[in-house]
Amino acid sequence: MSEQDIAEFAVAAVNEAPASDAADDSYALQHSHLVRAFALADFSQSETLTALALAVYGWMPGIPRNLIDEKKRPRTAEMLSKLQCGDLSQCSDMRFINGSVIGTSKFLHFLRPETFAIWDTNVAIALAYPDSWSGAAKAPVHRSVDNEDRYRKYLRGLSLAQNSENLRELEFALFRLGKRMRARTSGADA
Template sequence: MEGYIKLVALHERNNQTTRKDVWFSESEKIFINQSVETKEDFIKLIAFAYSWMPTIPRLLGDIDWNQVHSMLVKMQSGDISDREPLLSMIVPYINNSVVGASKVLYFMAPQYVPIIDSRVLNTWFKLMQPYKLRKTTNSVHQDIERYIQYWDYLLEWIENTNGHASLRKLEGMLYGVNGNVSI
């Protein structure tokens, strides 16, 4: 709870000086909770996610859509037990990027899937000492493992705040602080 209170204070301080980007707030309302019934729907969702990034998406290879779709449906219902196999399938397909995949999955199931990116990790590494994450990785597989570990830490933290936090609230604060953790 102590770390959560510090994060809230840091976010409130930073939030007073951080300009809100209209594109993120307006597009999020449109993009979240998307229905993905076809591979084409999934590709549209990738385009939505990459509109939040300074990168043009590249689809690398192909995916087994039937298998991916069944795991996505489970995730949308709150069953995150297939995170690792799902990420192992979609990350190599979506630019080999865990960041891109996290944003795609977030748009499908925002209440169950956190976004990870450099700003979130910048804060995490400076603030969250008891919750160690590997700073650098040598492979996509290690990136996926780090993301799942981060996801699990957030879920643990939410549980320990007795309902005061949600995935989106925590990742929003981590993003907003952007590593500026000196008080």
């Protein structure tokens, strides 16, 4: 899927999204609290990185294995101060939270929600099935979701669509679509 395809598909996902439900409303409220916590954070304190990474992992399914590599902590803190301006080119290590692009994308999202979208399995599923609107998805989901190149391409694609849509709205529509697709495939709520 090209970056332009990602942009067009994300806009279509927003336009075709069903009305929100109580679970979506709860998710949005929790999201806003985390955004506020990151906005108030003092990144000059060494504990802040760990505390916020734990908050992100508390919000998502998954237990951190190696939350922050202690050997990389000083370099990660320096990189984060550069990332606060929103320039992903300053991020030399896309796996600085729990050794995971997914965890790092969520951390970056709360650091700069207007710049960094969340990348996770649900979003990847939505993008792996461009014909999902008809329910005729054919290709298997790409199993290497935790992929830095795919995340960077996804961000570039969403940036092409941002003239007409809000980044969070685009990402959340893809998340919801992927979640519905997973439920359809498993026959249960994803």
